[in-house]
Amino acid sequence: MITIPERIILANLPTKIEKLERISAQLQGPSIYIKRDDQTGTELSGNKIRKLEYCIREAIDQGCDTLITCGGIQSNHCRATAAAAAKLGLKAIVVLRGHDPDTYEGNLLLDHLLGAEVRWISSEDYRDHRMDIMHTIADEVSAKGQQAYVIPEGASSGIGAFGYFSALQEIVQQEQELGISFDAVIVAVGSGGTHGGLLLAQQLLPTSHRIIGINVCDDEDYFIKAITTVIEESAHYLDQSVTIPTEAIEIIDGYVGKGYAQSQPQELQCIKDLASLEGVILDPVYTGKAFYGLVEEIRKGTFQDLQNILFIHTGGLYGLFPHSASFEF
Template sequence: MENKLNIANLPTKIERLENFSKDLNLNLFIKRDDQTGSEVSGNKIRKLEYSIKEALDLGCDTLITCGGSQSNHARSTVAAGIKVGMSTTLVLKSDVPPKIDGNFFIDKLLGADIKIITSQEYSQNRHEIMESLKNEMLTNGKKAYIIPEGASNGIGSLGYISFMKEIIDFENSTGTSFDTIVVAVGSGGTYAGIHMGNQIYCNGNKRIVGFNVCDDADFFVEKIKDIIKESSIYLDSSDQQKLTFKNIEIIDGYVGIGYAESKEEELDFISMLARTEGVILDPVYTGKAMFGLVNEIKKGSFKTSKNILFVHTGGLFGLFPKKDQFKF
């Protein structure tokens, strides 16, 4: 699992949310994967270190990937590609011309080749569109490598198996043991990697909880299973034998009005956390997931948890296009 690039600033910091911990009567910590870098900030770079290394090993010179117009993954892919001498073509969904703001602004600044398609085209044909681009590039003498949405596939998820080593190192050095790890789920790869890392390194002893920000829990349980199957081919036989589909836990009910759409109470929560802890969440992933976590703690869904670790997967740039929706 060490056949990867080294682009991210790792290990990322773990800090205790002091005020929230007091209010909730448990220990709530946050893993700052929003601080993996600047241009490549967020959880995606852990996956891209593996995906882009495979692309280079295959002799590719171009990356193709997809996402929404404010995709953190797309922005991170472009920046990481530049660092290793690769150009990137983005297939982004938007039913209206995207505003040059947030992640889309950074994509432009970094010089990405961008193809905008409708949400219907994205849902039904994005894979075929990316394959067509790959074939077109081949006729022009370029060799492209396709990275799926969120780098959420077998090789990408290896980045979050390795993530668990950082957790163990922190626990060993501080004496703090996390019984529960919580993460937003938007494409399944981050959760799949943490789930596998928990089984490989911790004998499955930690509770891994995901809050889906799109689709539903059943959809992601099946998708995570598929990613685990795909990831297993990269593991040695002893680690493969430790993998199971047991205890995949996704808590539904916090998608709100839709993917990347924000309710007033979600934005109010992001503002409140910023003023309470000095930590800024994003409106697409971590804002919804932390909002869900706090609500579920108050409902008693985490009454057996004493030390919870929330994974901050990044997304700061995605806040700026929503600035007019906040009420100050």
């Protein structure tokens, strides 16, 4: 029996699993199922809240009253952190990449409605110094007699990864209930914590699922290192050693497109196709790119030996609206 850290309960779990009947038939490949982690809540929707349940439990256990985290201007993670802080009576400070716009929309609007303090830094400072900047803010908080807990980008940390360790346990239970066995679990990779948690569980439970990530930024080498680091951090919380061979980290590279949070017409068309075929809405930053990659790989025959694939819908609906002008109707 593996003992993992305790969590605070915030998400609506378990999230349901649905078969994408029409798109599976259209592609004539493996049966595609989708796990609706976009339905973990409303303000708390998406995959980030699973990870935050563990991070915030640790923060509260340490006596912290302020959460500090970072992300892009439409960060789902920052919005979820702001919502969780408001629900629990904590303060949230979010460090965003870019500059204060003239109008607030999507997740940024929600950050402000939820009472988060928003700090802006340049893209260069975000890339090179975001952790240092957050720790400096934590020192400011301490100087005022309060105590801050710093959550890295996407809650992709050793403790945060247990959100998707427990998610794979949930999937295994649902397989038994539904009488389905998934050959592969596929997820968008933007910071590595979700993939890292799934892979940690796959190695330790053990299960036979292939855990496959489709990166939406950076490249395969970057995420192999990032995921390895997350799993090494997670090992400190376990009562056993963990060694994940590099070859176990499966990343399908090549679907970053124009870059992080930048969309190509074919990605947007994939979002429209899935919405009209299945009534499922993806976002253009994470799930839209990853699902487009999944569709293209099925068309290439990459997964011809698999019967059932589970795609995790990690959320992002609010981040869709600022991209409305990119769609053609």
